[in-house]
Amino acid sequence: MEKGDRGSALKKIRVEVLNMVRAAGEGHVPSAFSVIEILYALYSRMGERDRFFLSKGHASTALYATLAHFGALNERELQTYGKYNSALGGHPHRNEKKGIMNSSGSLGHGFPVAAGYALSLRLKRGGGRVFCLVGDGECNEGTIWETALLASHLKLRELVCVVDNNGSQTRAVPSGDLAEKFRSFGWNAVEVKNGHRVNDLENAIFAERGDDERPYCVVAHTKKGKGVREMEENHFAWHHRAPTPEEYERFVKEIMGSPEEA
Amino acid sequence: MRKQFAKTLLETGADERVAVLLGDLGHFLLRDFEARYPSRFFNMGIAEQSMMSMAAGLALGGFFPVVHSITPFITERCFEQIKDDLCYQNTGVNIVSVGSAFDYAALGCTHHSYDDIGILRTLPRMQIVYPAAPHEFDILFKEAYANGAPTYFRLPEHIHSLSTHPKFGEVEQMREGNVVTVIAAGPQLQNAWEAAEEAARAGVLCDLWYVTTIKPLSAASEKAIAASVAKTGKVVTVEEHSVIGGIGDLIALICGGERFTHVRLGVNDKFLECYGTYEEHCKANGLTKENILKAIHDSAGRNR
Numbered sequence: 001m002e003k004g005d006r007g008s009a010l011k012k013i014r015v016e017v018l019n020m021v022r023a024a025g026e027g028h029v030p031s032a033f034s035v036i037e038i039l040y041a042l043y044s045r046m047g048e049r050d051r052f053f054l055s056k057g058h059a060s061t062a063l064y065a066t067l068a069h070f071g072a073l074n075e076r077e078l079q080t081y082g083k084y085n086s087a088l089g090g091h092p093h094r095n096e097k098k099g100i101m102n103s104s105g106s107l108g109h110g111f112p113v114a115a116g117y118a119l120s121l122r123l124k125r126g127g128g129r130v131f132c133l134v135g136d137g138e139c140n141e142g143t144i145w146e147t148a149l150l151a152s153h154l155k156l157r158e159l160v161c162v163v164d165n166n167g168s169q170t171r172a173v174p175s176g177d178l179a180e181k182f183r184s185f186g187w188n189a190v191e192v193k194n195g196h197r198v199n200d201l202e203n204a205i206f207a208e209r210g211d212d213e214r215p216y217c218v219v220a221h222t223k224k225g226k227g228v229r230e231m232e233e234n235h236f237a238w239h240h241r242a243p244t245p246e247e248y249e250r251f252v253k254e255i256m257g258s259p260e261e262a
Numbered sequence: 263m264r265k266q267f268a269k270t271l272l273e274t275g276a277d278e279r280v281a282v283l284l285g286d287l288g289h290f291l292l293r294d295f296e297a298r299y300p301s302r303f304f305n306m307g308i309a310e311q312s313m314m315s316m317a318a319g320l321a322l323g324g325f326f327p328v329v330h331s332i333t334p335f336i337t338e339r340c341f342e343q344i345k346d347d348l349c350y351q352n353t354g355v356n357i358v359s360v361g362s363a364f365d366y367a368a369l370g371c372t373h374h375s376y377d378d379i380g381i382l383r384t385l386p387r388m389q390i391v392y393p394a395a396p397h398e399f400d401i402l403f404k405e406a407y408a409n410g411a412p413t414y415f416r417l418p419e420h421i422h423s424l425s426t427h428p429k430f431g432e433v434e435q436m437r438e439g440n441v442v443t444v445i446a447a448g449p450q451l452q453n454a455w456e457a458a459e460e461a462a463r464a465g466v467l468c469d470l471w472y473v474t475t476i477k478p479l480s481a482a483s484e485k486a487i488a489a490s491v492a493k494t495g496k497v498v499t500v501e502e503h504s505v506i507g508g509i510g511d512l513i514a515l516i517c518g519g520e521r522f523t524h525v526r527l528g529v530n531d532k533f534l535e536c537y538g539t540y541e542e543h544c545k546a547n548g549l550t551k552e553n554i555l556k557a558i559h560d561s562a563g564r565n566r
Contacts, residue, residue: 019305102322
């Protein structure tokens with residue numbers, strides 16, 4: 001786990017995710033916990049003209065909690081999560097004013113939409129980049145690879161794909177060496193061994209790429225359920241489950257008390 | 263129709279928000295657009311689902327994309343992309359298809375599409391436009407392409423030769439009568455018109471309506487159709503589409519609560535597995551002047 005202010009911010013974001021899911025009685029906590037540091041790294045460094053698209057929409061609570069941390073949403077809005085008429089639900093509903101660029105949920109949609117948005121930035125010549133977060137399970141979808149091929153064909157250097165490689169596909173169809181696969185589709189791809197270290201993520205995601213015309217992929221190796229041992233060890237059971245009051249207390253204690261080194 | 267598509271698109275290309283995405287079909291047809299606006303012309307290869315979602319992304323970035331390919335590949339194949347990325351997210355993507363119904367008769371059922379209108383009608387926000395003469399496409403496309411909602415333009419291979427005055431969202435009354443209401447869409451307007459003309463010579467006057475916008479229809483148009491059906495109590499619908507989900511269903515929805523007889527001429531819930539020609543399929547599915555005339559006379563002889 002991270003140290004200092006950043007460490008406490010990340011803990012708070014995890015607790016916010018638990019708060020939302022506990023109150024609503026549903027949500028994908030392990031999938032959210034695997035992307036907390038990725039989102040934190042992105043929102044720490046994205047420029048004014050940059051945009052973020054969440055393609056693995058079931059990590060919505062992580063996005064909401066991160067947006068709240070960076071000031072785009074407030075506490076009161078987070079408390080509406082999952083309620084009737086709320087702007088925030090189990091999968092994101094497009095709301096550009098709040099920083100939610102796309103509605104996602106069905107896998108393999110957000111990535112091509114993000115690529116199309118990147119193409120629009122190029123046509124408008126106003127600068128800006130598009131960051132898109134996909135999951136390794138999502139990489140089972142054919143549209144991920146159609147879009148990978150199209151983006152490299154179009155030389156979409158404005159597009160940055162971050163893969164949350166949290167091993168969700170270990171029991172079904174593992175995606176194999178994703179960095180190598182993206183490279184074979186004409187992308188520049190790098191890996192971050194520990195996808196829960198914000199500095200490593202920032203360095204990789206925002207690396208200087210010179211005049212390389214290729215789209216850019218960062219495969220971040222993460223842990224599904226990161227921060228709560230019980231979820232890390234049994235993430236399939238926790239995939240879409242809300243904690244009981246007793247579990248909630250225990251998990252919050254574990255998150256808040258976790259040692260400040262990964 | 264295709265030439266008009268190329269011509270209209272070239273003209274609307276002056277609008278810098280128009281970008282064209284092809285599913286590796288129509289490249290030669292649209293070469294003038296490509297030559298004039300190369301930066302807004304993309305051949306996206308054979309990846310229709312991603313093409314559709316990328317068009318949605320372009321629309322989110324302020325563009326009015328025009329996605330083009332053969333009907334089944336850009337409607338049925340990418341239905342969920344249309345649902346989630348066009349309709350749910352309300353992106354102003356224009357889908358222009360050729361090769362609907364059994365236009366590609368000889369290529370077989372994978373290349374037929376008599377369900378496109380039916381499935382797309384179910385999607386909230388979807389606009390569906392079905393022109394069947396070049397001037398109709400020109401007028402309706404220019405009216406609708408930049409209205410910000412997802413719009414499907416179904417371009418048939420065959421056209422009618424009647425003088426029409428289409429307006430987006432409106433039905434057009436082609437003949438006035440009080441015995442049978444005949445409602446036609448697409449190139450079948452020709453057969454419907456000729457059948458109504460012959461019926462009139464036998465003293466059976468038809469109210470003939472032509473539908474070029476399937477969705478949304480204005481309240482005035484819905485009211486006009488309902489009034490016609492209330493007047494005659496007898497409806498014949500004619501379309502190159504499945505009898506499930508097309509204009510037959512549309513009329514039933516509009517006129518719910520009325521009592522009326524309804525003959526639905528179209529593809530009768532089956533795959534047309536016979537190859538052959540467009541004309542042969544029209545004949546086999548009762549989409550001929552003679553059969554429409556028979557439906558009019560049969561209807562005229564019935565009580566509602």
